[in-house]
Amino acid sequence: MLRRTLTICILGLAIAALRAQQPPPSAPSGAAPATQPGQPAQGSPTSGNTMTPVERADATPKDQLKNPYADSDAAVVESGQKLYTSYACSGCHGGTGGGGMCPPLTNDIWVYGGDDDTLFRLIVYGSETLQGKGYSRKSQENVVGAMPAMGQIIKTDDDLWRILAFVRANYHGAPECKFGCGAK
Numbered sequence: 001m002l003r004r005t006l007t008i009c010i011l012g013l014a015i016a017a018l019r020a021q022q023p024p025p026s027a028p029s030g031a032a033p034a035t036q037p038g039q040p041a042q043g044s045p046t047s048g049n050t051m052t053p054v055e056r057a058d059a060t061p062k063d064q065l066k067n068p069y070a071d072s073d074a075a076v077v078e079s080g081q082k083l084y085t086s087y088a089c090s091g092c093h094g095g096t097g098g099g100g101m102c103p104p105l106t107n108d109i110w111v112y113g114g115d116d117d118t119l120f121r122l123i124v125y126g127s128e129t130l131q132g133k134g135y136s137r138k139s140q141e142n143v144v145g146a147m148p149a150m151g152q153i154i155k156t157d158d159d160l161w162r163i164l165a166f167v168r169a170n171y172h173g174a175p176e177c178k179f180g181c182g183a184k
Helices: 002-021 053-059 074-086 116-132 157-169
Strands: none
Touching: 053 116, 053 157, 074 157, 116 157
8 A cells, every 4th residue: 555655646746747847838829928837927926036946945044935925815826726736736635635645734733833934945845854954843743755855846936835825725724723733
């Protein structure tokens, strides 16, 4: 069972890596330009200042990363859901973040905490490298595998912020735990 689960996760990461290398489809002639995954929305908080997730994490001091998007912005949440699927996050965390072989993203236990800075860096660096950068576990969760580094797979920091807005919009833990209860 574990071998099958790991194979599924590896295939999901491979698919995400291949999708990340493909150029976005072009719009039909005369169509209004649409926001494509990998490109910030025109006028978005990060437009014109987009970096890869690794560049953003490496260039920003610890505890300074903040999501420019609100989890109440339906358009951002919808684009975050599409990105979540296209980068194969669902392969490990489930289609709506409810869990799978890895922890649910919608419960009140977030192993490293739930602030924007920590979540962004956890996804970028993976759990093993994150620990080497001074972050530590705040709680425990039943986990089959470590979080892999996705910073080279997710194209832009804007994509990652949108994914995190989708995750936050679907968070179902206790309201007082929105940023990582279980860290008691």
